Amino acid sequence: MQTGTGSRRRFFWEITAVVATIYATIEIPLGLVFPATRTTSVLVAELMLTAVFVADLLYRYRKAKANGPEARTRYLKGWVWVDGLASIPFGALIATPLRVLRLLRLLRLVKLIRVSSTVNRLKSVQIVNPSVVRMAVLMFWILLTAHFVAVGWIALDAVDRTLPARSQYLQAIYWTSTTLTTIGYGDLVPVTASQTIYTIFIQILGAGLYGFVIGNIASLIANIDVAKTQFREKLERINTFLRYRSIPADLQRRVNDYYEYLWNSRRGHEEANILDELPLSLRTKIAYHINSEIIEKVPIFQGAGEQLIRDVILNLQATVFLPDDYVVRKGETGREMYFISRGSVRVVSGDEQTVYATLTDGQFFGEIALLLATERTATIRANDYCDIYRLDQDTFNRIIERYPDFAEHIREHAEQRRQEMGL
Amino acid sequence: MQTGTGSRRRFFWEITAVVATIYATIEIPLGLVFPATRTTSVLVAELMLTAVFVADLLYRYRKAKANGPEARTRYLKGWVWVDGLASIPFGALIATPLRVLRLLRLLRLVKLIRVSSTVNRLKSVQIVNPSVVRMAVLMFWILLTAHFVAVGWIALDAVDRTLPARSQYLQAIYWTSTTLTTIGYGDLVPVTASQTIYTIFIQILGAGLYGFVIGNIASLIANIDVAKTQFREKLERINTFLRYRSIPADLQRRVNDYYEYLWNSRRGHEEANILDELPLSLRTKIAYHINSEIIEKVPIFQGAGEQLIRDVILNLQATVFLPDDYVVRKGETGREMYFISRGSVRVVSGDEQTVYATLTDGQFFGEIALLLATERTATIRANDYCDIYRLDQDTFNRIIERYPDFAEHIREHAEQRRQEMGL
Amino acid sequence: MQTGTGSRRRFFWEITAVVATIYATIEIPLGLVFPATRTTSVLVAELMLTAVFVADLLYRYRKAKANGPEARTRYLKGWVWVDGLASIPFGALIATPLRVLRLLRLLRLVKLIRVSSTVNRLKSVQIVNPSVVRMAVLMFWILLTAHFVAVGWIALDAVDRTLPARSQYLQAIYWTSTTLTTIGYGDLVPVTASQTIYTIFIQILGAGLYGFVIGNIASLIANIDVAKTQFREKLERINTFLRYRSIPADLQRRVNDYYEYLWNSRRGHEEANILDELPLSLRTKIAYHINSEIIEKVPIFQGAGEQLIRDVILNLQATVFLPDDYVVRKGETGREMYFISRGSVRVVSGDEQTVYATLTDGQFFGEIALLLATERTATIRANDYCDIYRLDQDTFNRIIERYPDFAEHIREHAEQRRQEMGL
């Protein structure tokens, strides 16, 4: 999205053209039904409109030309007609007694098509919620439509034409609003045949529009908070299953607690899935940031090279342990080492009678069995919910091999801890 | 979700503040349109409101302070204005003849923003169906909106101001309800220009609100019974396929019966998928519970260690057999052994003339071929729908290896059965 | 779904009870607002109702008892109150001048809860489109609601009470319909305060109900023709991609033709996916049926054992070739043999100058290179869209090994064909 000065200037110009077009769209129909009251203002407006539209014509022609002769030809065969037609000052015909001639002014409204193409451009540039953009655009078109409908109602003399223009318009727009919203008070109803036919069309239009609005709102709502909805759906599916299998209430509660933890601690995201589709460089940077706490806290990483750290963090696998879960059991063959990201664990003897130590955020364990290829020397259980990163043997060995200094570092650390625990 | 006494007290306080706010929201606008009738009640209410709001201001300040100096500063720069503004007893101005001054009371309604934030907090704490919460909150805002709309209608003198206040309000709320629901009887319609403009806005608001309600209901409905809908969709897809391929009606019926069995026996869940994403400890516990019947019934598990049982049940694969399906055929090489969870099978000779035995819930078979590496010694067919768990050779061997006692146990059992059947 | 005589009788009884309940639901409120006109009919109806409800009470008690003492206790603590209350002939109070006493008759309507539970049972038994069931049930409740609303309108004396009862009811139901559908003609509007309050509630109810109906219809529509919608979505995604990458129109058309063929020939289903989740026995039977044509047409399968055929068809992989696609090219190493299910191919020389043969439905090719481990001896191209089943080398070898007779059979066939083609 290069937003240099040129593109910003272009943007402001397009907005100007859009505003002028909208003004024309509102003013011109009014000028048709209230010719007498508007002559003075119309002349000025007509002048300015013509100026803007001619400028727009030139601007677009130049832009097309800048894009090569092909684009120029394409412009001259297509859009030039729209831009040209809108530039003719039909307003000069305002005083003509022939209604048909005055209707020619409506031709300038072809410029509205341009509004639509500007909006579409904006939509494709920014990746905002398309439903929201669609709602805003829809609202704009509905208000414009209501204006036209009201003017049509006046044109059919369905309001008291002896009232001041403002009151006539108010009455017409009130009738329009009452009809398009399907409320239909019925205090203003068609009298002549042409009014009746007009009303029938507007009613059908109104019902369709209203349905369209509701459909858009429904689609908008369906897209709100997708993440939470999906998470809740998953949870509900599991709960149905648990209830169906009559799993004890206590166990059901543990499952729900687990999911609540998942939601509160990571909005139910599987980190791995989220990051998977990013390119390697971004993935590394994000993983680096997320795990920066570990890297800062784990002493063995102090002074380790950037390359090593990158290798390690991209290979960590996030796991959650529940309170009292066994992380490792004494006597099992160890195939992983662990880094605690959040939570605390207790290191206990095989019979769980003696607590050797409590490890918390930024500490690691399980490296002894990996390094010395022995069985686990102690049992380790979670104290509370723990976010723990695992590093499996293969990666560990690969890293040890590539970074012998680091291996030595860990080995010393392991030896020291072993002695501390008196094992 | 720690709900200690402190958090419960906090909860009750917030509810009190919310109730006071809602009262203010209803009372203050009424006080504006019916000043005469309300002077006595307003004074008491004003006092109590001021008390509650000042208390709330202090409470929130203390809470912010307790969260550290940073939170305190943030509070003093932001929310304090809202809480402070709401605490000023503008009600003292009730008797003032200047309407503008009386309008100042409306400023206290800024406190409504607080309601919204309390509700949001509740939403994020509990994982309930967000659509339901959204509907309830929406209903609350709609009723509040209706109240404001009705008061506005009275303020524009659109009702007979000579009636008693209660009747005026009833008439106004009746008009509001008629309009917001898009029913529009038309017995009460705007007369003056300002009433007409007001009506137009309310009509557009009403149509939008109504569309929003419908959209929410549609979204709510779409989320009901997702499991069943998905199951039915799958079934329909299969039936389309079967019909398209003109599979005989008899076979189609069998497929449908199978799916009905699946639905009735397990709500269409694939156990494996459901449990897959739970952490190991929960998965084990649930699997243990689900299979506890088998474990209790299968004699060879009696007295087996917990560790062994855990190893076995996590490796069982659930399969469904239809009535008369072949589970094993005599002469085939056996690669699995089977535990019957529900249903019964018959052990027959190769020519299916002789029925050796019938096995039911909790019995197992197929272990002979696995242990002795021979061909299947008999054919086994399902009598009715059977939920059978399979244990494949690899897992079986791994378990046999790790638990030699257990292997011996099974071997004896197999030998004994073979003799019983006279094979 | 066992539907023995017992269950059918039970079904009819439940239907009888439901019909009686619905009758009571309609009759009892009418009896309240038109007491005078109904005394004779009410007595008979009351008697019959009481009879049916008492019978239902006994029937349900017996059923609960049959389900064991636990179910009996549960019944005696719960539903018995509903069934009992509904059985009391409050109709005897019809002549009482105290309105409050007459309102007691409404208590019998608690029986309606039973209707709901019967319907729910039906829903869970049959796997029909739950949206359709929901719509029907919804329609039923709406009509019932409309009845109650109309009776309430009469009770508030909002209709001309001097008219005959039938006209009063018609007028009331007309008002209800006008209001609940949000049409609101406004020819009948509330006059008294109580009528106004009643109308407000009904309007809100009506708007909610209407929204609920629309939501249900939307959900129903979303579930129609899911297969086609998904297929079309996929196609659109591909077309977007093709257009975006400016793939030549000719190639785009080929892709679309291919998808149209897929839709017309198999409704876009991937056979493999559809069948994958069926149990083996059903899968085999369906695959057998689908491929029965091939099995009947391919001469080498004539006289082959059932077991062999089963082995082959479960290992066939369906592929589609487009007109002029190369199926095999001369000189390539062959790793598959092919069976033509639908369409025709031409066997041509390497330079594609000579056409050796044309093969169609039920013929096979590619076996020579597989058997003799040589290169492809000819090029084969599709003449039109071809559904061709592939059998890969591994499966082929396994089958050859297990069924030596069959191998011999194919070998002869291959030799013969080779000679015919003069290769």
Add this chain to the structure above:
Amino acid sequence: MQTGTGSRRRFFWEITAVVATIYATIEIPLGLVFPATRTTSVLVAELMLTAVFVADLLYRYRKAKANGPEARTRYLKGWVWVDGLASIPFGALIATPLRVLRLLRLLRLVKLIRVSSTVNRLKSVQIVNPSVVRMAVLMFWILLTAHFVAVGWIALDAVDRTLPARSQYLQAIYWTSTTLTTIGYGDLVPVTASQTIYTIFIQILGAGLYGFVIGNIASLIANIDVAKTQFREKLERINTFLRYRSIPADLQRRVNDYYEYLWNSRRGHEEANILDELPLSLRTKIAYHINSEIIEKVPIFQGAGEQLIRDVILNLQATVFLPDDYVVRKGETGREMYFISRGSVRVVSGDEQTVYATLTDGQFFGEIALLLATERTATIRANDYCDIYRLDQDTFNRIIERYPDFAEHIREHAEQRRQEMGL
């Protein structure tokens, strides 16, 4: 979709029959309520209708006969009744004073069922958005329904029967439109009991229809722009995650820029996924086209055989590199070679001080380490967003092996480049 002359003629005939049917559907009910005004026109119309319907009967009989005796029998047992009934010129009864007899003309409308089956045929032939087709068909039925409803309203003498027929119809259709759209002005309301009952039914019908229309529109909207919606959802999920993990704003912006690039450069498609399910021949052609630029630009492909190029392009893997990303690092073992599709990279020394070269669209690199089995000889970083295709070692080796000439070609090229860079 074979559209020969025969099928086109058939199509036109069916359209003719449909048009005649629609004419009959409109005309016949009008003839019933305005018998006097229509006698002349009806006679001609009746004649033509009868002619068309008899012709249609013959046409369909012949078509059925052409499809074999079975289809003929089926036709004679089924549709012939519909076609036959519609062919009887009941119009002769127009002058009869007995209304019941005149109602017989309505029997011809059974032909409408035929319209529905024609439309269904069209739907299954073309794979257009089914929602759009559904909306158009729905609109048609609604207009037809409105016509019937209006005629019914006239038949009940709810309009002023002394007016000219045209005015009566206009008034009736106005009432219908007002009611079906749920607007309900209330200027035309039922007076007699039969009119009231009719109105109630039409109101319920209208509410249902309207709900159905809204549901369809909602479903239509939900299916618009699925690709963009899904892409945006994914992006939002990632942004939630990034915000939740408080990733620095700078890094968040990089991720968003990356996704914007993905959207702008390929609409978020994963090329591989899109092409995966196409048959090999189409996949090859599309991949060929997409990569044709590379093939044209990369010098080593010049003069390479078609077969080789096909082998290479089907094995290329598209990757995106961000500005300043490392593509290869000096000293690493190379396992891939790279072709630049779009963007530019710089070849720098290990310390990134010296820039050896800049490579852009159509150039390749990384072949040296692959060929000579050495470490990367230089570091390569992206200058801007780069679409780069990777060829991994296995494929590379396989291709080298199969096409020794090509291997030689690359080897020379690599040697030459090495010397140029002075490595």
